[in-house]
Amino acid sequence: MDTYVRFCALVVSISLALNCLGSVAQLLPEEEVNVLKTISSKLQNKYWNGISRASCREGKGFNKTVYDKIFSNVTCDCSFNSNSICHVVIIQLKGLSMTGILPPEFAELTHLRELDLSRNYLNGSIPSSYGKLRVTILSLLGNRISGPIPKELGDIETLEELNLENNLLEGPLPTNLGSLSRLRKM
Structure with missing residues (x-):
């Protein structure tokens, strides 16, 4: 009987070891973590405490709902590099009373959709670097953003929805926004 128990323990140990070897660590790249920390600091975002390479395991993000339409949602896609690398694909920081200027660092999140x-x-102007974004949705609704709408927003060929309502923007819409073939809601 003692041999049987040792055999079973060995089988369980081997099974657990193989299971651990088979699971893949799903991590954010260090440079993406640093960008998120910079953005969080600039926005004085108390909802992103403890951002690390492991913040997006299993495609989950770091999310916090305060009330129905007041929340911080960060969604990740962990399908990169044989499911071992995650990238942030959605950032929603809605109704959180955040202050400061729009961080240009959002443009460094190359997988953001x-x-x-x-x-x-939020105040200040829209950074021209946002023209590098490859988002389908860009909403800056209901802030204190001022100045002209940068023509570089017309470079976002993936853009389907753009919401800049209820801000202090001035001047005409950039003409190249009209050439965005996917833009269906503005």
């Missing part, structure tokens, strides 16, 4: 900073107290 949606950026929604609606209903905060």
